[in-house]
Amino acid sequence: MARYFLDYHNDMGVIIDDEGQELPNLDAARTEARRTIAEGARDLMAEGGDGQIKVEVRDKSSVVLRVTATFLTEQFDDSVYP
DSSP states (O other), rough: OOEEEEEEETTTTEEEEEOOEEEEHHHHHHHEEEEHHHHHHHHHTTOOOOOOOOOOEOOOSSSEEEEEEEEEOOOOTTTTTO
């Protein structure tokens, strides 16, 4: 098992994961990153906001994976889409 750190980025700043967690492999880290993105998305959408959420997964030496979600609401008037 390897220790992975999941750093959470949003429009307000960064939360650095100083503790990390033991996971069996990079696929498990990807799953955790996607779960974290889903939680952040629920919070962002509940607030009615748009923005970008990113989770960077690090091992002991460098970033090994990045998962990003962007939320953008576009409203069109009748002249664009009647």
